[in-house]
Amino acid sequence: MISFENSRAIRQRQEYAETIARERIRPQARYYDEYDHEHELPWDFVNFMWQVARKDLESLHPGKSFPDEPFMLLIHVNEMIAWGDIGFYMCLPWPALGGSAIKATGTEEQKEHLKEKFQADSPTWTSMALTESHCGSDSSAIRTTAVRDGDSWVLNGEKLFVTTAKTSMLDSDGLMVVWATTDPSKRASAIKPFLVDAKNPGVKITKLEKKLGLRASDTAVVILEDCRIPLKNILGGMESTGFKGAMATFDAARPSVAAAGLGVARATLDLLKEHLDLNGIRIRYGVPRNLLTSIERDIIDMEAQLRAAWLLVVRAAWLIDRHRPNTIESSMCKVKAGEVVTKITQKGVELMGPLGYSRRLLFEKWMRDGKIIDVFEGTGQINRLVIARRILGYSSRELK
Numbered sequence: 001m002i003s004f005e006n007s008r009a010i011r012q013r014q015e016y017a018e019t020i021a022r023e024r025i026r027p028q029a030r031y032y033d034e035y036d037h038e039h040e041l042p043w044d045f046v047n048f049m050w051q052v053a054r055k056d057l058e059s060l061h062p063g064k065s066f067p068d069e070p071f072m073l074l075i076h077v078n079e080m081i082a083w084g085d086i087g088f089y090m091c092l093p094w095p096a097l098g099g100s101a102i103k104a105t106g107t108e109e110q111k112e113h114l115k116e117k118f119q120a121d122s123p124t125w126t127s128m129a130l131t132e133s134h135c136g137s138d139s140s141a142i143r144t145t146a147v148r149d150g151d152s153w154v155l156n157g158e159k160l161f162v163t164t165a166k167t168s169m170l171d172s173d174g175l176m177v178v179w180a181t182t183d184p185s186k187r188a189s190a191i192k193p194f195l196v197d198a199k200n201p202g203v204k205i206t207k208l209e210k211k212l213g214l215r216a217s218d219t220a221v222v223i224l225e226d227c228r229i230p231l232k233n234i235l236g237g238m239e240s241t242g243f244k245g246a247m248a249t250f251d252a253a254r255p256s257v258a259a260a261g262l263g264v265a266r267a268t269l270d271l272l273k274e275h276l277d278l279n280g281i282r283i284r285y286g287v288p289r290n291l292l293t294s295i296e297r298d299i300i301d302m303e304a305q306l307r308a309a310w311l312l313v314v315r316a317a318w319l320i321d322r323h324r325p326n327t328i329e330s331s332m333c334k335v336k337a338g339e340v341v342t343k344i345t346q347k348g349v350e351l352m353g354p355l356g357y358s359r360r361l362l363f364e365k366w367m368r369d370g371k372i373i374d375v376f377e378g379t380g381q382i383n384r385l386v387i388a389r390r391i392l393g394y395s396s397r398e399l400k
Contacts, residue, residue, distance in 0.1 A: 021084025029085035075259035082263030090217035098126030129159035140188035146180035165220035202227025213369035258337035261373030331383040338374030
């Protein structure tokens with residue numbers, strides 16, 4: 001049974017994350033959202049969080065308090081950091097999606113390499129290069145090639161919308177997980193992930209995207225031109241399960257992203273209720289629905305949807321912490337979170353009227369930021385397909 005009472009260790013870190021979000025993040029949220037400051041990393045925050053992470057790693061020594069449910073801790077902290085600002089959440093120096101793939105399917109040597117990267121004195125990131133211009137959701141159509149040349153792989157191709165590509169490959173001594181095919185005629189069966197270290201001369205960051213939201217975080221176009229890497233840098237080794245194995249890492253990543261999206265939704269609700277309260281509008285809980293005002297019904301409906309989405313996130317994280325399959329639950333929570341944050345942030349702007357649409361408050365920013373939850377790491381449509389295939393027992397060829 002899932003316990004909804006967090007452990008003392010999780011509560012302590014959640015409270016600490018709230019302090020950081022309120023005092024260090026929220027006051028700077030608007031500055032890093034401005035076009036003039038897009039892709040300008042909040043280095044003070046990044047360096048501070050790097051030191052926090054290092055202290056937490058030290059607490060792993062025997063006898064120290066550390067949560068026995070690390071993913072449950074992660075969703076609570078992520079939700080709180082994103083409550084402060086989801087752009088800052090995206091700038092956190094951590095393994096992220098690329099690191100999740102390495103930890104899930106990498107060899108022991110590759111996992112040790114990742115560990116060494118994140119024990120450095122300076123902040124480090126990993127990134128995942130998957131999307132290409134001709135294939136967004138159909139990852140099996142990847143054309144970036146990996147050709148074996150003696151004791152090396154040589155990668156050639158172009159990747160789009162790579163999150164934290166610049167920070168992982170230029171601003172830090174990080175890693176990028178690049179998806180490429182060893183034989184284009186074999187489609188998905190020949191697609192493998194490869195590890196590329198920072199500063200590789202075969203990697204070129206050619207464009208930083210101007211985005212609707214998440215402006216503190218860089219999203220880039222990556223060109224791989226005769227990018228030579230060691231033979232051992234195929235993720236999982238020569239016996240790698242490739243596409244199927246590493247794609248399972250999304251099962252771990254999606255609840256984390258969903259939690260961050262719900263942080264944005266909660267921020268909207270909190271500020272909305274604060275302004276309603278200042279104007280003498282109280283939400284009367286327990287009153288029959290037909291006696292409530294339109295605003296009261298809207299607020300209660302938003303709160304109900306937020307709680308429903310959060311329960312799905314908790315369920316997915318609970319399964320991960322117990323090393324149980326969570327593909328359906330992971331996709332479900334991602335779909336629900338994308339819907340909920342979109343609806344709540346839009347309703348927040350609507351209820352605040354011109355003040356919500358203006359830049360005087362953060363409502364319009366949250367509406368722009370929140371939409372990404374329904375787009376990256378598997379769109380809402382793709383996750384619905386994943387859910388349907390699993391429930392109905394269809395393959396990707398049978399149900400598209």
